[in-house]
Amino acid sequence: MTDTDDPGSHPQAPQPSAEVLAEPMRSRWSASVYDDQHRLSEGEIETLLRAAQWAPSAGNSQPWVVFVCVPGTANHDRLVATLSRGNSGWVPRASVVFVTAAHVRTGEEPDAPAYSDYALHDVGQAAAHLTLQARSLGLHAHQFAGFDHDALAEALELPPTHRLVAGIAVGVLGDPADVDERTAARDHRDRVRKPLGEWAFGGRFGEAPVADGLADSVS
Numbered sequence: 001m002t003d004t005d006d007p008g009s010h011p012q013a014p015q016p017s018a019e020v021l022a023e024p025m026r027s028r029w030s031a032s033v034y035d036d037q038h039r040l041s042e043g044e045i046e047t048l049l050r051a052a053q054w055a056p057s058a059g060n061s062q063p064w065v066v067f068v069c070v071p072g073t074a075n076h077d078r079l080v081a082t083l084s085r086g087n088s089g090w091v092p093r094a095s096v097v098f099v100t101a102a103h104v105r106t107g108e109e110p111d112a113p114a115y116s117d118y119a120l121h122d123v124g125q126a127a128a129h130l131t132l133q134a135r136s137l138g139l140h141a142h143q144f145a146g147f148d149h150d151a152l153a154e155a156l157e158l159p160p161t162h163r164l165v166a167g168i169a170v171g172v173l174g175d176p177a178d179v180d181e182r183t184a185a186r187d188h189r190d191r192v193r194k195p196l197g198e199w200a201f202g203g204r205f206g207e208a209p210v211a212d213g214l215a216d217s218v219s
Contacts, residue, residue, distance in 0.1 A: 017193075024135035031140035032186040035174035036093040039071070044137065045096060048170065051133030057122035063103035063115055064123045066130075067156055070096050078155040079167070084146035090183045091144065094169035099152070100127055101162045108160040115161070123165050134170050142169045 018026050040048075045068060052066060069076040071092070079099060080092050091097060102119040105112040116122065131141040145166045153164050176184035197209040 024132050028132065028135045029140070029191060030142040031171075031173055032090045032142060032183050033174045033176050033179055034090065034093040034095065034140075034169070034171035036071075036178075038095045038172045038174075040095045040139075040170070045070075047137070048096075048098070048130050048133055052126040052130040055122070055126040055129040057125070058116055058118040061103075061116045061119070061122065063119040064126045065101040065103065065158075065162060066126075067099040067101070068096065069099060075156070079147065079152060082148040082152040082155070084148075087144055087146040089180060090142075090186075091167065091169050093171070093174065093179070094142075095139075095171035096169075098127075098130065098168040098170070099156075100165045100168070101153075101158055102165050103161060104163045105161045110160075112161070120165065127166065127168055130168060139170050139172060143167065144169065 049066060049068075052064065053062075055064075057063060067075055067079075069079045076092075076097065079097060080088070083091055100123050102123040103115045104119050106115050107113075127143060131143065134141040143166055147167060149164045153162075156164075158164060176187070200209055201207050202209060
């Protein structure tokens with residue numbers, strides 16, 4: 001593994017209630033401080049893409065497109081030019097950034113039938129598979145949506161049949177001293193999740209949780 005094999009070596013992972021999860025879910029967290037000198041091999045990038053390739057999709061429609069943005073390439077420059085202010089300081093430091101798009105329409109007309117009613121759901125699954133594969137390789141991944149979607153779609157010549165969804169920055173942890181205080185602080189925020197009792201229902205919406213104890217607050 002590129003990063004440490006000990007999932008508890010960083011204060012962000014694991015957290016209470018995560019210890020019951022299998023790896024690499026247990027030690028996954030969204031890092032923001034990356035080593036800007038680290039690069040992935042072509043084989044490592046291909047492995048991450050293979051993980052997305054084998055994600056489930058409705059009727060095996062596979063409605064995803066992934067743009068690979070390696071530092072020093074035209075795609076990376078296109079992405080960086082469209083990043084929001086909050087993301088422009090940390091995303092470019094990642095070893096590679098993937099930008100996902102969904103096949104949403106069968107034709108270029110605005111009223112063309114949907115390619116798949118579940119395209120966004122399926123692209124999300126492909127992104128999750130890539131993210132977990134990254135962690136299994138000792139890497140960290142941070143998904144983000146803070147960029148000018150229209151400008152990047154135009155720069156990438158994305159057809160109207162597709163819609164940009166989000167980016168996934170992947171890399172290894174860097175030195176917090178190399179980034180601004182705000183970015184460094186992001187990697188030490190508490191990880192908190194909604195209690196299961198707020199969203200896992202054993203009956204109709206808002207009714208009792210599916211089992212005793214699920215209403216307890218968890219992180």
